[in-house]
Amino acid sequence: MSNKLINSMGLSQSISHIFAARNILTAKDALSMTEFDLMMLLDVDLDDVRSAVMQISRVVSPPRQTALQLIEDRGRSDHSLGYLPTMLKGLDETLQGMPFGCLTELVGPAGIGKTQFCLKLSLIAALPASAGGLNGHVVYIDTESKFSSRRLIEIGENSFPHIFRVKGMAKEMAGKIYVIHPTTADELIESLQQIKLSLLQHEVKLVVIDSIAALTLRETETNKIGYKQQTLGCPVSYLKSLAELSQVPIVVTNQVRSTRTDDSSFRYTFEGKKFDRPLRKV
Amino acid sequence: MLPGRAIFSNRSDGVTPMTAHERLPQNRPIQSDFFGAQTAWEMLSEELVQKHITTGCQDLDDILGGGIHCKEVTEIGGVPGIGKTQIGIQLAVNVQIPDEFGGLGGKAIYIDTEGSFMVERAYQIAKACVQDVLSISAIDGKVAETHRKKMNPNVFLANILYFRVCSYTEQIAVINYLEKFLAEERDVKILIIDSVSFLFRQDFDDLALRTRILSEMSLKLMKLAKSFNLAVVLLNQVTTKFTEGSFHLSLALGDSWSHACTNRVILYWNNDERCAYIEKSPSVRSASSGFSVTAEGIRNIIPSHKKIRIL
Known part of the structure; x- marks a missing residue:
């Protein structure tokens, strides 16, 4: 889905051309940039960028399922x-x-x-x-x-x-x-x-x-x-x-590699600290 | 926007600052001048009636200040097998405990980037949750028939809205799209991303760009949490980080990302015991508590519990 072409996403002709002119061809190209960067690159209004990004996102989003559907499909x-x-x-x-x-x-x-x-x-x-x-x-x-x-x-x-x-x-x-x-x-x-x-x-x-x-x-x-x-x-x-x-x-x-069990790289920095007991609600 | 200034700029109708001030209605509450602002007092009274989503483990709820909070972004990280996905599924179930039984009665959105959501496990946890809630309310002895109907594991599963995401492009897309989606699905009270980091830890050459994209994503998630009054829970993987001359475990996605979340909880092993540590929170103190993953889901550690180690 991420390689889907932007010109097939139902965007208006004009904005679709602007994307193509800046070599932003796929959904991946467009969504790999922040909205602000896109606005700078395409030289269009932030609002236009936002609505284009929303349209692209809507098309690329995977379908919504429910956990119940998943279990029934199985x-x-x-x-x-x-x-x-x-x-x-x-x-x-x-x-x-x-x-x-x-x-x-x-x-x-x-x-x-x-x-x-x-x-x-x-x-x-x-x-x-x-x-x-x-x-x-x-x-x-x-x-x-x-x-x-x-x-x-x-x-x-x-x-x-x-x-x-x-x-x-x-x-x-x-x-x-x-x-x-x-x-x-x-x-x-x-x-x-x-x-x-x-x-x-x-x-x-x-x-x-x-x-x-x-x-x-x-x-x-x-x-x-x-x-x-x-x-x-x-x-x-x-x-x-x-x-x-x-x-x-x-x-x-x-493969496996050997490590020492006391190796600090398998610990967090906070481990070994003493904690106060959390306050319990009465 | 301060009173006077806004009107001062509106010179075309010949209004001077002085007359503008006179024109303002008297006894006007000040906050109406600040667009969308709330006083700290109002926020407090709102927070006091706000319910939290229980993790299923009383000790963990206690250190979190009652559970996972709505309107906040909470990050939960830990090594593989510590129980991140288990907590994710448990929260997706617990958010649905109906209002009458002290829950939020909301739906859950589950964004699965790793393919680790096990629907059979979700059923098991939902079933245990239903039984627990009914057995507690049975003591009170007044469970209306309509409420009983809601307490069916299949109803719980139907209220977990599931997105399977296979690339970071899709992950960004789905988070963008949620703004529209949530406007239609007003009942959603929790958004879980399992895991937020998996797809961003591969296939990315430009790490500076990754940081910018991630920070935009985190802003959007925060906005979703605030505007739709829902809890956002991000599960994160760990990595090793080189600090002060040695390697330590640390949550993935780097230092800038660590600012992205309101709360940060790290799950870790303390010998054979699972523990949760609050690394960062604006409202509760840093603390640690044990938890266990049982057949029923996330629960307290039973002190006399004899650990069965399967080797």
Whole structure:
């Protein structure tokens, strides 16, 4: 919505031309400026700027829903409230699996088995429904070049021998898993935008990003410290809205780093101060 | 506008300052000269009848001076998992407690930027709230049938007006549009933004521009709070900040933003206990209280409560 063109928003011809002449073309361009800055740039009355901004805002605003509608929609749609089972008894009992339409993060130290977990999940999503799978395609975004097809087949043969021993099935299962190797966060977004359509058509049943940390960390190293926060969040809001829109589970892995527990950077400046008890009303 | 001066400028009808003064009606109350001004006394009497929105946790209400105040912007921040969204949902439910039961009987607007609003959780909290309110009033023994009808979790959910926002452009747009929206939905008593910072912490290269946009946004939010007599609650994330030679936790969006809110509450962990600390408020003193997130929602900490730690 933020890239919607201003000349399609029902503004008067004259003001719409003024926006275009100053190269303010999209809603994002217009709303990324304060009203005062816009007035200076466009050289029109503040009142005119305000009413134009209001019209743009009205068009761009997401629709109003109520919480009741949300709960009713969930009941109706067969795609929501679903889970991709992990086929691990304890985890499936407590979590039911990886929820559709949500971002799930797997975190742990190196070597604990995050990639192995992702490979297994990919297989389960690809498996036919008769074997407890989702019979879907998988997009596997491998940022650390850790994906191993051989290991994938090995896991399949050992976990689901009845399927993988059938001739041609290993090929069919592995053929449903698409692996992408983006090297920057921008490339990641680009490839996600390309698969968006097939995500929306419910062909893809799982998106794995292994790992999300690799992209952001690598970019931080080449930039100053202050840059980290920006790149860190960059794809996340997009990922979240993509998961919600397509109702596909997205699983991301993340690395851990050690920190001292007495580290002051995990405290606020006011902590450790003594407080007076609040006055209680009698 | 001082008396005399306004009329003094109006020279075309030949009125001199002297005659202008004579023309003014006698015994005229002075505040009618100041456009829209109120005396401090009037404001106090208005505040005294004003009800506050309870957080569900008595201790937290006490340090906040009765709960979340209308006409004010309150910022609540804390680390992930501390319970910001839980407080947001709880307030969206509690604002609807009908007048007869001591609440405000208003609607809530929930602007979700993170996609963390869980509607099942909202139902759970609404159900617990309905039960609590009915059980308290059952002691009084006089709950009219019409009031009982209102006390249905589904009615509560229908009064939470929800906007899912996916980019900062949409966030700015929706806040601009609220001015028109609220003029039609007069019952809204609380506006919750969860979270105000998420979308602004990414996709922004020019931080000076971000500060200007944010300050314009905060002015608009303050204006909404005042003109529609509603509480604005902004949930905020934390970041680390370098001060006095070491890193400390601090709420996101920088120093200029910290001036944007009337009240600032920081949620933090004190060992295994959730606590809330009032960092800034013009009316109540700095204080801290514990709170807990239970199946029913935000509640007091029960002292004898045996903590079950799931590891």
